[in-house]
Amino acid sequence: MAKNIFDILNSVNKLWVDIFKLKYHGWHVWNPANVSQSSWFYKSICNSANFIKPNLRILSCNPTSVDFLHDPCLLDLPFSKKPTFLNMSADLEDLHFSDLCTTSALCFASVGNLLGHYLNWDLIGKITISRDSPNRWVWGSLTSKSSTASAVYHDSNCLHNSSDTWLGWSEIWKLVVLPHTKSFIWKLAHGKLATGAFLYSLNIGPFMLCPFCGLEEESTAHLLWLCTKIFTCWANLLLRLGLSPLSHANFDSGAWLTTNYGSRFFNFRVKALIATLTWLIWKQRCNLIFRKIPTNLSSLVPQAWSLCTDISLRSSREVFTSLDSSHSVSIYSDASWLPRVISAGLGFVIIDSSNRILLA
Ligand SMILES: [Zn+2]
Numbered sequence: 210m211a212k213n214i215f216d217i218l219n220s221v222n223k224l225w226v227d228i229f230k231l232k233y234h235g236w237h238v239w240n241p242a243n244v245s246q247s248s249w250f251y252k253s254i255c256n257s258a259n260f261i262k263p264n265l266r267i268l269s270c271n272p273t274s275v276d277f278l279h280d281p282c283l284l285d286l287p288f289s290k291k292p293t294f295l296n297m298s299a300d301l302e303d304l305h306f307s308d309l310c311t312t313s314a315l316c317f318a319s320v321g322n323l324l325g326h327y328l329n330w331d332l333i334g335k336i337t338i339s340r341d342s343p344n345r346w347v348w349g350s351l352t353s354k355s356s357t358a359s360a361v362y363h364d365s366n367c368l369h370n371s372s373d374t375w376l377g378w379s380e381i382w383k384l385v386v387l388p389h390t391k392s393f394i395w396k397l398a399h400g401k402l403a404t405g406a407f408l409y410s411l412n413i414g415p416f417m418l419c420p421f422c423g424l425e426e427e428s429t430a431h432l433l434w435l436c437t438k439i440f441t442c443w444a445n446l447l448l449r450l451g452l453s454p455l456s457h458a459n460f461d462s463g464a465w466l467t468t469n470y471g472s473r474f475f476n477f478r479v480k481a482l483i484a485t486l487t488w489l490i491w492k493q494r495c496n497l498i499f500r501k502i503p504t505n506l507s508s509l510v511p512q513a514w515s516l517c518t519d520i521s522l523r524s525s526r527e528v529f530t531s532l533d534s535s536h537s538v539s540i541y542s543d544a545s546w547l548p549r550v551i552s553a554g555l556g557f558v559i560i561d562s563s564n565r566i567l568l569a
Contacts, residue, residue: 210257211348214238217254218265218346229254238262239279239287261348269337269345272307282306283320283333285349294325310338377466385481387516387543390488397429397487398463404429420497421504430461432494433487438506445510446486450479460487478517485513538567 405417405427421438444454470479496502546553558569
């Protein structure tokens with residue numbers, strides 16, 4: 210799609226470019242018009258343009274067709290999008306890009322006088338002036354050895370990789386646990402769990418001590434991993450799994466999600482148990498605070514163990530693909546109840562080997 214955008218910007222001699230320019234007359238990469246009933250192609254062009262526009266440059270300028278305010282001509286961004294020094298003594302009302310050019314080159318003195326001297330003169334020095342041809346747009350970091358497509362692809366990958374490289378994000382959705390446990394871990398990983406410390410930091414809650422021990426502020430790390438009251442839970446679970454009973458001390462960093470605990474099956478099981486026990490601790494905390502139900506921390510590990518035994522330690526995708534018999538069906542169920550009001554709910558879904566829902 211980036212290649213198509215360059216075709217439009219550089220007015221390449223192609224029929225579809227002519228049609229596009231006719232249909233979306235005045236389209237600008239930095240200010241695309243909002244067309245109510247536009248084609249998917251137009252939407253894709255606008256979306257891709259939004260992504261690549263910070264890296265677009267005009268290398269060869271035709272002074273009569275450069276928009277001084279809205280084209281990235283002398284800076285990396287258009288002047289309308291980037292706060293910068295402007296000489297207020299200059300007549301900005303009627304300023305045109307051609308006022309900064311001689312017949313065949315940029316006038317560096319005029320540019321310096323208008324914009325000051327703290328400019329990227331290397332970049333400006335590469336700009337050529339051509340009055341007989343249209344502007345030539347290029348990818349900003351294009352090197353002579355790479356094509357535009359490969360440069361855009363390379364930069365996009367670097368941008369994607371540098372934005373967030375933590376592998377744990379994808380691991381959360383691979384956890385073989387109940388869906389609400391995955392959502393809970395996702396929220397926890399984003400640091401958005403509504404603990405006392407979190408609400409207090411937002412100034413929307415009072416200072417709160419840990420409801421289990423009452424000794425320290427109720428932070429996520431303390432409540433779920435470090436509180437002395439839940440230490441036995443973690444030690445118990447980790448010993449059952451043959452792991453160091455102290456390894457939960459760094460669970461707050463999310464390291465447990467990216468650690469490989471051994472064989473594939475065991476790895477799945479360890480992570481499922483850690484996620485489930487974490488969720489059960491949180492559930493006990495909420496029951497204690499909001500429903501005044503006394504804690505029973507010793508029941509948590511057996512409960513987590515039981516929950517993770519019931520769940521098939523294969524991801525749902527694998528379950529579906531492993532159903533090679535065309536006559537088999539799978540039944541999934543879940544239930545919840547409120548003992549106080551004697552209210553219960555049961556849900557189930559039956560699917561066949563083609564993943565069609567037969568009954569729910
Ligand atoms: Zn505590």
